[in-house]
Amino acid sequence: MELFRSHVLVCAGTGCTSSASLKIIEEFEKQLEENNLEKEVKIVQTGCFGLCEAGPVVIVYPEGAFYSHIKVEDVKRITEEHLLKGRVVTDLLYKDAVIENQVRDIDEVDFYKKQKRIALRNCGLINPEDIEEYIAFDGYKALAKVLTEMKPEEVIEIIKESKLRGRGGGGFPAGLKWEFAAKAEGDEKYVACNADEGDPGAFMDRSVLEGDPHVIVEAMTIAGYAIGANKGYVYIRAEYPIAVKRLQLAIDDAKRMGLLGEKIFNTGFDFDLEIRLGAGAFVCGEETALINSIEGKRGMPRPRPPFPANKGIWNKPTLLNNVETYANIPQIILNGPEWFKSIGTETSKGTKVFALGGKINNTGLVEIPMGTTLREVIYEIGGGIPGGKEFKAVQTGGPSGGCIPAEHIDTPIDYDNLIELGSMMGSGGMIVMDEDNCMVDIARFFLDFTVDESCGKCPPCRIGTKRMLEILDKITEGNGTMEDIDNLERLAKNIKAASLCGLGQTAPNPVLSTLQYFREEYEAHVLEHRCPAGACKALSNYYILETCKGCGICMKACPVEAISGERKQVHVIDLDVCIKCGECMAKCPFDAIVRR
Amino acid sequence: MKSIADLEKIREAALERVNLRSDRQGIRIVVGMATCGIAAGARPVMMSFLDEIKKRGIEHVVVTQTGCIGACQYEPIVEVYDGDEKTTYIEMTVDKAKRVVLEHIVNGNIVDGYTIGSYKK
Ligand SMILES: Cc1cc2nc3c(=O)[nH]c(=O)nc-3n(C[C@H](O)[C@H](O)[C@H](O)COP(=O)(O)O)c2cc1C
Numbered sequence: 001m002e003l004f005r006s007h008v009l010v011c012a013g014t015g016c017t018s019s020a021s022l023k024i025i026e027e028f029e030k031q032l033e034e035n036n037l038e039k040e041v042k043i044v045q046t047g048c049f050g051l052c053e054a055g056p057v058v059i060v061y062p063e064g065a066f067y068s069h070i071k072v073e074d075v076k077r078i079t080e081e082h083l084l085k086g087r088v089v090t091d092l093l094y095k096d097a098v099i100e101n102q103v104r105d106i107d108e109v110d111f112y113k114k115q116k117r118i119a120l121r122n123c124g125l126i127n128p129e130d131i132e133e134y135i136a137f138d139g140y141k142a143l144a145k146v147l148t149e150m151k152p153e154e155v156i157e158i159i160k161e162s163k164l165r166g167r168g169g170g171g172f173p174a175g176l177k178w179e180f181a182a183k184a185e186g187d188e189k190y191v192a193c194n195a196d197e198g199d200p201g202a203f204m205d206r207s208v209l210e211g212d213p214h215v216i217v218e219a220m221t222i223a224g225y226a227i228g229a230n231k232g233y234v235y236i237r238a239e240y241p242i243a244v245k246r247l248q249l250a251i252d253d254a255k256r257m258g259l260l261g262e263k264i265f266n267t268g269f270d271f272d273l274e275i276r277l278g279a280g281a282f283v284c285g286e287e288t289a290l291i292n293s294i295e296g297k298r299g300m301p302r303p304r305p306p307f308p309a310n311k312g313i314w315n316k317p318t319l320l321n322n323v324e325t326y327a328n329i330p331q332i333i334l335n336g337p338e339w340f341k342s343i344g345t346e347t348s349k350g351t352k353v354f355a356l357g358g359k360i361n362n363t364g365l366v367e368i369p370m371g372t373t374l375r376e377v378i379y380e381i382g383g384g385i386p387g388g389k390e391f392k393a394v395q396t397g398g399p400s401g402g403c404i405p406a407e408h409i410d411t412p413i414d415y416d417n418l419i420e421l422g423s424m425m426g427s428g429g430m431i432v433m434d435e436d437n438c439m440v441d442i443a444r445f446f447l448d449f450t451v452d453e454s455c456g457k458c459p460p461c462r463i464g465t466k467r468m469l470e471i472l473d474k475i476t477e478g479n480g481t482m483e484d485i486d487n488l489e490r491l492a493k494n495i496k497a498a499s500l501c502g503l504g505q506t507a508p509n510p511v512l513s514t515l516q517y518f519r520e521e522y523e524a525h526v527l528e529h530r531c532p533a534g535a536c537k538a539l540s541n542y543y544i545l546e547t548c549k550g551c552g553i554c555m556k557a558c559p560v561e562a563i564s565g566e567r568k569q570v571h572v573i574d575l576d577v578c579i580k581c582g583e584c585m586a587k588c589p590f591d592a593i594v595r596r
Numbered sequence: 597m598k599s600i601a602d603l604e605k606i607r608e609a610a611l612e613r614v615n616l617r618s619d620r621q622g623i624r625i626v627v628g629m630a631t632c633g634i635a636a637g638a639r640p641v642m643m644s645f646l647d648e649i650k651k652r653g654i655e656h657v658v659v660t661q662t663g664c665i666g667a668c669q670y671e672p673i674v675e676v677y678d679g680d681e682k683t684t685y686i687e688m689t690v691d692k693a694k695r696v697v698l699e700h701i702v703n704g705n706i707v708d709g710y711t712i713g714s715y716k717k
Contacts, residue, residue: 062651066695090703111667124628124665124675135603136610144600203631203664210630211663242631257606258598266598365666 004042006083009059011045020072021056027072031079041083057094068094111362114381116343118351119167119204119327120367123211128246131253134214140259142330143218146225147265155226156182159329161337163349168194168285168322169400169426169502171348171415177319180309181227184317189229191220192294192313192320195236195243196278196285199398200449202429204353205323207365209236209243212327213250217260217273219326222333224271227319232273235290237280248275282399282453286501287320289455300457301501322427324353344370348414358395358431359385371412374404378432389434392533393517397426399446399453400506402513403439422513424506438535439518440525444472446510454503461504464495468511477538480526489515534595537580541595544571544584548592554584623657623701624677627688630664636671637689644693645674649701657701670712676700684712 010025025043032038058067058078065088067078074092081087117123126133134140146155160175181189193216197205209216220232236244251273254260262270276294278284284299291313293299312318328350332340341349348370354377357363361383368377374394378384385391393403402423404411411417415425433442447469456462468491474480492508492515499505515522524530531539544554550568555561562578565571573584585593627633627642645659665673670686674693683706685696692710699707708714 065698088698088702093699093703115666120664120666123630123663124673125626125662127626127660128663129661132606132610132613135607136613138607140603141600141607144603148600207630207664207666240631242634265600362667362669364668365664367666 004040005062006041007061008041008043008078008083009061010043011055011057023072024056024058024070024075027075028079031075032083035079035084037079037083060088065089066094067092111364111366111381111383114372114376115367116351116369117367118331118343119208119324119353120211120365121331122215123207126212128211128213129249131214131250131257131259134212138334139214139330140218142333143221143259144265146222146333147267147269152182152226152228155222155333158333158337159226162332162340163337164325164328164332164340165348165415166322167324167328167352167427169397169424171425174321174325177309177321178223178226180307181229181317181319184310186317188231188314188316189227190313190316190318191223191227191229191232192290192308192318193220193232193234193326194285194287194290194320194322195234195240196290197237197240197323197427198280198282198285198453199400199427199429201357201431202355202398202427204355204365204428206240206243207353208323208327209240209247213243213247214254215327215330216247216323217250217254219329220273221260221264221271222329223319223321223326225269227317229319230270230272232271233276233294233313234273235276235278235284235294237284238277239280244275244277251275281455282449283455283501283503286503288501290320291318300455301503303500324428345412345414347416352413352425352428354396354428354430356382356430356432359389359434359437360432361386368413370414373410373412375409377413377430378409382432385432385434389436391432392435392437393433393439395423395431395433395442395510396429397424397506397509398429399449400424400502400509401426401429402509403433403442403517404513405517422509422516424509436533436535438476438531438533439514439521440472440476440531441533441535443511443514444469444476447472447507450503450507454507458498458500458504460495460498461500461507464491464499465504465507467491468495468508472511475522475525476531476536478525478529478536480522482523482526485515485519485522485526540580541575542573542578542580542582542585543594543596544573545592545594546570547590549590551589553587553589554593557583557587559583625657625659625701626662626675626677627659628663628665628671628673628675629661632664632668633671633673638672640690641672641674641688641693644690645697648694648697652697652702654697654701685710686712 008028010021028043032041056070058070060082078089081089122137126137156178159178164174165171166174195205224232260271278293281299283289284293286301287308289299289301294313308318308320310317344350351367351369353367356366366381391406393405395403396418404421404423408421418424451465451469454461454465471484471488488511492512495508496505521532524532529539534540548570550565555563560577560579562574563571625645627638629638649657672688674685674688676683696707699705
């Protein structure tokens, strides 16, 4: 293969050709020959770049200089200046039409305007692998303040004052937990961080660890000082390799700079941190199972009490908080509890990070003040539902949570409001659903997850959730009875009451909340053998509407020859033959095929 | 680390380095490199920036990485800090990165077509 030091790409698409690109190519060939460059520079005719209004377009590699509106006369200059002397001819470069009021900064987009970033304040701003950048943005300042100016009780008092609640799901007051751990008797104590993040679709903790790992190091050290621990563990799932790598780097750098280890800030306080990897089981996010896993045992929960604050890792008093909970600590210390309390609602202070997903235009990670309404999150931050579809419900709390229907969309988000609606804050998954989502199917999806993830230790969870899943399968296949619905409810209540840990105690929530708000959907499946959303495959069929033009495209697309019809006549699908693959609907140019 | 004064010293020095806002000649290119960004192709984009800048011998430009900015569907996201101005480029590719270096960094013209405001659903 011949090697050229430079390539000149000339667009030979229809648009550019009609604006004289072929003459330009000829001129380049002539110019290269005159300058003896034909062995060094290659001219390539390319297809359309898609910027026809800027044509004829010429691109010179390796620089990638993008010349637009090139005339034959310009070729000589490009050859002599750029190809020969290596100087880009700047006045010929493409310039975007200047768009009036063009938004160029992401902070100006609606997606960010309503957000308030405390836990995520450094994410997307600093280089997470550079401790000095963290320090530049007030990193380790809270730790310095705590160690040199405050007594442990004073630190706990501030956290209590701030009314910060645990962000891992339960919403337990963080300050109280710190106090319990501080007061617990024990020669040794531990600080632990729950970075298991098992909710499907949730990734806020991962983002904090990847984007701002030092905040966890700093906060856990502060917590160690407050409760009297010298050792901390961060429990992360091995499926988060980048988070693990950056956190380890942060720990090493902090040690190197004397921000971890012995005599931090020349005080008598020593603190060290270690990472423990989990294998990614949902139940290992439950605190007692997590502690077993840290100790090297099988990740199964045990009854509480005793709570970890009294008997945790190696039976020693242990403070366990979630990643996002810790991420708030340094800011609370630096700005004071009054500042933190000024954000949020009566019972829920500060912000919450949500992983926004599902049928929503702007998927992503959002941090909002508590008390923001679901509507604001979905329509203003999330940009609404794609394709002009109708909002149906939002799922929060993952497999432990529930579905909140459209009539409650103006509810301000906080711990108590979500529980009142039969859902919960959970760790922050937020899945938006539209008219095409079947609520029975959604409940089935989460039950399927919990059945998979149940550790098997206690029968209500191990056997009960399996029975629930079987009933849901039956209903979504159109074989359910009204008695099945009653049994589902009974099972749900019993499993909630009798399970050993939070996994089983909350596993029925997706079923209970959909039964509460969408009972008629269950009944339609049972009584009419119909899935109102058209999502359950067994219960829906494809139909060709009267608007069919008889073009025959669907007929060709059908892999089982289930479609028949004369040209220019409305076609029909033979439901006995149809395998419901959906190919016809996808191919129909007139939207004349529906599933219902 | 012995004292708060030590920390403060590092802070000031680092801020000087990070915060190019006070120093109008510097440009800071920040590539979102969390799992989402990397999965969307941020690594080659970052390499492309580094390559282009090296190849062109441009000074006063720092290319660095950062964590998740939160807007997954726009990844890879690259932010360019220049003086008081911040530009957010979205759905970046190796070629787009080259063009941003050429147009924005070299010529000083923001490539509006790649910025967040030009996103179409
Ligand atoms: C099945 C189950 C899974 C859990 N998964 C997580 C998790 O992934 N991350 C987390 O922080 N907390 C999880 N929790 C909650 C923890 O048990 C614990 O309450 C929490 O980590 C305490 O931290 P916080 O007070 O800061 O929220 C889970 C609980 C249960 C019952």
